Amino acid sequence: MRRLERNRTRAEEEESVFVTMTDMTISFLLIIMILLAFFATQLNDDESVPLTAYERVRQERDELRVENQDLRASVKALEAELARVTSELETVTAERDRLLSELDQLRDENEALRARVAELEEENEHLRSRIDQLVEEIERLREEIKRLRDKIERLQVVNPLEAYLSQAIDQRREILVELRDRLLIEFPELQVVISPEQDALRFQGEGLFRSGSPQLEPRQRAIVETMGRLLDEILVCFTLGERAERGPDCESGNALIEAVQIEGHTDSDRGRIDNVTLSTRRANETFFAIREEVAGILAHRNLRDQPVMSVSGYGEMRPIETNETTEGKAANRRIDLRIIMYAPSTVEEVEEVGRRLDALRAAGGSE
Numbered sequence: 425m426r427r428l429e430r431n432r433t434r435a436e437e438e439e440s441v442f443v444t445m446t447d448m449t450i451s452f453l454l455i456i457m458i459l460l461a462f463f464a465t466q467l468n469d470d471e472s473v474p475l476t477a478y479e480r481v482r483q484e485r486d487e488l489r490v491e492n493q494d495l496r497a498s499v500k501a502l503e504a505e506l507a508r509v510t511s512e513l514e515t516v517t518a519e520r521d522r523l524l525s526e527l528d529q530l531r532d533e534n535e536a537l538r539a540r541v542a543e544l545e546e547e548n549e550h551l552r553s554r555i556d557q558l559v560e561e562i563e564r565l566r567e568e569i570k571r572l573r574d575k576i577e578r579l580q581v582v583n584p585l586e587a588y589l590s591q592a593i594d595q596r597r598e599i600l601v602e603l604r605d606r607l608l609i610e611f612p613e614l615q616v617v618i619s620p621e622q623d624a625l626r627f628q629g630e631g632l633f634r635s636g637s638p639q640l641e642p643r644q645r646a647i648v649e650t651m652g653r654l655l656d657e658i659l660v661c662f663t664l665g666e667r668a669e670r671g672p673d674c675e676s677g678n679a680l681i682e683a684v685q686i687e688g689h690t691d692s693d694r695g696r697i698d699n700v701t702l703s704t705r706r707a708n709e710t711f712f713a714i715r716e717e718v719a720g721i722l723a724h725r726n727l728r729d730q731p732v733m734s735v736s737g738y739g740e741m742r743p744i745e746t747n748e749t750t751e752g753k754a755a756n757r758r759i760d761l762r763i764i765m766y767a768p769s770t771v772e773e774v775e776e777v778g779r780r781l782d783a784l785r786a787a788g789g790s791e
Contacts, residue, residue, distance in 0.1 A: 680777060691740060
């Protein structure tokens, strides 16, 4: 029972709800009808639109809607293009900024280069000036070279007189060197030197004579005799006379010896007259020893047919060192073997020597 009662109550509740919903729907429809009636009363003929016009407007609306859609698509396409162009613009702007920066850098470099060009132009101008100076200097040097060449050409025209005198000096030096070297081979302890003027052999100190003595000791006499023999061998190629030679073994050219002078010198320990006497006796003693060893020594003649051998004594009058020291006195006590070469004063005299020697060679070496 109770269950049946509950079902009946539920059914009543559901029916009550349905009735309420129905009433509300009817009321809503009633309100709509009232509103429609009101709006109908508000319409007039002036606001009404013909159907053809409405259809035309609808068509225009549809066309505009299609056009609007097309425009929207175009706008989207343009927006996409705008985005792309904007991106490209940003890229181009960045490239422009980079190029502007490079342009500024290039401008700075250009200014630096302009400054360098100005420096180089100034330096170039200086170099041009220097080149002009060098060209002038070269021209001056060329003229100087030409002048020197002309002078050399003139000098190359050999002056017979100068050539003869130069040859004679060279030959005298060679004679003295040969005499000294050959003497030192046989007498290594001998004090013999060539004079600074290269015109004499000097036997110094106690080389040939004891202090104060004009006599040759046996050892010193052997030195003098050897010197005489060596001198005799040399003189045959540099003198005239019966023993003169000008064969292939003689390399004397046309040089002639005027005199071979044996000179005696002393220090200043004794009186001047005594020293002259002592030096002369020493020179004579040397000459006599040579003549006894070489019998034909006086056969050597000069161009005037005079014996080339001669003697002289100078005492203390021609010192080569000071007499205030022991060493200086020892140097001054000496015998000089001085060689005097023939010195022509004209070209004709040189030619005369040549003719005499040519005749000597043609005769087989002796006059």
